[in-house]
Amino acid sequence: MLNWLQFLGRGGLDFFERLGRGHMFIVRVSAGLPGLFLQPRLVIQQLFSVGVLSLQIIAISGLTVGMVLGLQMYNTLVDFGAEDSLGPVVALSLVRELGPVLAALLFAGRAGSALTAEIGLMKATEQLSGMEMMAVDPIKRVVAPRFLAGAISLPLLAAIFSAIGILGSYFVGIGLLGVDSGAFWSQMQAKVDVQEDILNGVLKSIAFGVVATWIAVFEGYDAVPTTEGVSRATTRTVVHTAFAVLGLDFVLTALMFGGE
Amino acid sequence: MSDFDGNGCVGNGDALVRIRDLRFCHGPRVILDGVDIDIPRGKVTTIMGPSGTGKTTLLRLIGGQLKPEAGSIVVDGKNVPTLSRKELYRLRRRMGMMFQSGALFTDLSVFDNVAFPLREHTELPEEIIRDLVLMKLHAVGLRGARDLMPAELSGGMARRVALARAIALDPMMVMYDEPFTGQDPITVGVIMQLIRRLNDNLGLTSVVVSHDVKEVSAISDCIYLISNGEVVAKGGPDKLKSSGSAWAYQFLNAQPDGPVPFHYPAVGYKEDLMADES
Ligand SMILES: Nc1ncnc2c1ncn2[C@@H]1O[C@H](COP(=O)(O)OP(=O)(O)O)[C@@H](O)[C@H]1O
Ligand SMILES: [Mg+2]
Numbered sequence: 374m375l376n377w378l379q380f381l382g383r384g385g386l387d388f389f390e391r392l393g394r395g396h397m398f399i400v401r402v403s404a405g406l407p408g409l410f411l412q413p414r415l416v417i418q419q420l421f422s423v424g425v426l427s428l429q430i431i432a433i434s435g436l437t438v439g440m441v442l443g444l445q446m447y448n449t450l451v452d453f454g455a456e457d458s459l460g461p462v463v464a465l466s467l468v469r470e471l472g473p474v475l476a477a478l479l480f481a482g483r484a485g486s487a488l489t490a491e492i493g494l495m496k497a498t499e500q501l502s503g504m505e506m507m508a509v510d511p512i513k514r515v516v517a518p519r520f521l522a523g524a525i526s527l528p529l530l531a532a533i534f535s536a537i538g539i540l541g542s543y544f545v546g547i548g549l550l551g552v553d554s555g556a557f558w559s560q561m562q563a564k565v566d567v568q569e570d571i572l573n574g575v576l577k578s579i580a581f582g583v584v585a586t587w588i589a590v591f592e593g594y595d596a597v598p599t600t601e602g603v604s605r606a607t608t609r610t611v612v613h614t615a616f617a618v619l620g621l622d623f624v625l626t627a628l629m630f631g632g633e
Numbered sequence: 634m635s636d637f638d639g640n641g642c643v644g645n646g647d648a649l650v651r652i653r654d655l656r657f658c659h660g661p662r663v664i665l666d667g668v669d670i671d672i673p674r675g676k677v678t679t680i681m682g683p684s685g686t687g688k689t690t691l692l693r694l695i696g697g698q699l700k701p702e703a704g705s706i707v708v709d710g711k712n713v714p715t716l717s718r719k720e721l722y723r724l725r726r727r728m729g730m731m732f733q734s735g736a737l738f739t740d741l742s743v744f745d746n747v748a749f750p751l752r753e754h755t756e757l758p759e760e761i762i763r764d765l766v767l768m769k770l771h772a773v774g775l776r777g778a779r780d781l782m783p784a785e786l787s788g789g790m791a792r793r794v795a796l797a798r799a800i801a802l803d804p805m806m807v808m809y810d811e812p813f814t815g816q817d818p819i820t821v822g823v824i825m826q827l828i829r830r831l832n833d834n835l836g837l838t839s840v841v842v843s844h845d846v847k848e849v850s851a852i853s854d855c856i857y858l859i860s861n862g863e864v865v866a867k868g869g870p871d872k873l874k875s876s877g878s879a880w881a882y883q884f885l886n887a888q889p890d891g892p893v894p895f896h897y898p899a900v901g902y903k904e905d906l907m908a909d910e911s
Contacts, residue, residue, distance in 0.1 A: 495739075498734055498736060498739070499732045499733070499734050499736035500736050500737075500738055500739070502693075502698065502732065502736065503730070503732055503736035503737075503738075505696075505698060505725075506696050506698065506725055506728070506729075506730040506732075507725065507726075507749070507750045507753070507798075507802075508722040508723070508725040508726045508750075508753075508754065509749075509750075509753050510722075514753075
């Protein structure tokens with residue numbers, strides 16, 4: 374029993390200590406952001422490896438999720454004779470929820486884990502120490518551009534996910550199931566509100582982008598500098614991002630849509 | 634300091650790095666305790682000692698990457714542990730360090746690795762950077778390897794590139810962490826010669842961490858032997874050999890047992906064997 378308490382106490386302390394370090398870290402990273410205006414090349418490079426290279430998985434997942442959504446929703450809606458509402462139903466699910474959340478989870482698996490592994494390996498091979506000894510701050514030179522690129526990329530990826538998802542449901546709904554194309558688009562246009570739905574979805578994905586990239590770069594920078602340490606850190610990135618995104622999603626949804 | 638003035642070691646005079654009463658711990662473990670070291674300007678000084686005694690730690694302390702528990706590390710008149718971040722970074726521009734692994738940036742070519750400190754710290758136009766990089770690469774014999782990526786280099790070449798990068802900003806001092814470890818004899822010879830030649834031609838001060846006795850004796854002006862967190866012997870290479878110190882004897886003659894015990898501390902052998910398994 375006492376052992377158990379001890380275990381719990383130590384776990385709690387470790388948790389809060391890491392949380393504290395994570396916050397101090399993000400403060401230092403933020404301090405490095407203004408300097409990036411002078412070196413936009415660094416950010417552009419990272420936008421490519423973090424954002425552009427994630428496009429493929431985002432596009433394919435968006436398409437299949439949209440297609441499945443189209444099928445499932447159609448089957449329910451048709452019972453009520455409401456299959457003309459397929460457009461808004463699919464669009465709202467994607468823009469409000471599935472786009473930001475699924476894009477963030479895929480982003481953690483594709484880009485977040487790569488960021489953690491890259492930074493962790495740079496640490497393990499003394500590249501970060503070497504940089505420090507050359508009087509270059511690795512937080513400014515290595516971490517800050519990656520953080521910024523991740524935070525910019527995810528909202529864009531989420532938007533692409535939703536857009537392709539809507540196309541996917543369009544193909545299924547109109548091509549296979551015979552929903553009226555005009556109704557699909559016009560209903561969507563009428564029911565999806567820019568402020569209420571799209572803006573809130575974008576805000577969500579911005580929050581997810583910051584959190585997912587923060588976790589990824591912190592885990593890399595904080596990794597135990599050994600092979601095993603880096604592999605653990607990579608796993609942690611994916612798991613912690615999933616928890617953080619899903620938890621944050623509930624909170625944000627409650628705040629944004631809870632009072633309707 | 635009576636035994637410390639022969640064979641190229643300075644007396645009390647001109648030390649670029651002056652370490653006094655240095656104490657450093659990793660958590661509960663004391664790594665360095667009461668270390669005094671003088672690194673003479675313009676000379677090659679070697680820090681020798683068994684693995685795990687804190688040689689790398691010592692270099693990191695000199696470079697200001699770690700903070701000591703107590704003591705002073707004065708580099709060119711500045712006490713490193715008390716420097717602000719900005720002052721520390723200014724000082725580091727005048728120190729080069731070659732890490733044990735080379736620490737080359739794996740995503741940059743040889744050329745870009747050597748150009749990195751120049752691009753970060755100077756506003757020089759690209760043509761001049763090119764000339765400087767080629768000069769540094771020429772000095773280590775790798776001008777022809779400029780377009781290779783670090784993964785394509787042999788271990789010895791990687792260290793030479795790291796050396797070219799370390800001297801890119803024309804530092805006053807270069808620190809080498811185990812430059813010979815794991816290299817073939819030819820490479821060892823090349824690196825030895827480079828350390829000595831660059832030191833003399835560029836007017837550097839060199840600090841070499843190593844446990845390769847023969848190599849180090851050949852190129853060092855001054856040797857410090859550290860063990861168990863203390864300096865146990867010091868002096869020029871010849872002086873050290875004839876010093877009569879049991880530490881120096883064990884180390885320089887590669888004896889398995891002596892002041893550095895063969896056995897990791899343990900309870901008595903017999904006691905241990907007789908102990909109940911459970
Ligand atoms: N981050 C760390 N935490 C705890 N102990 C460490 C850490 N880094 C090094 N040590 C310990 O400090 C001692 C000195 O390490 P190091 O300076 O690398 O030795 P050397 O370079 O002489 O082989 C080693 O015994 C090592 O186990
Ligand atoms: Mg070492």
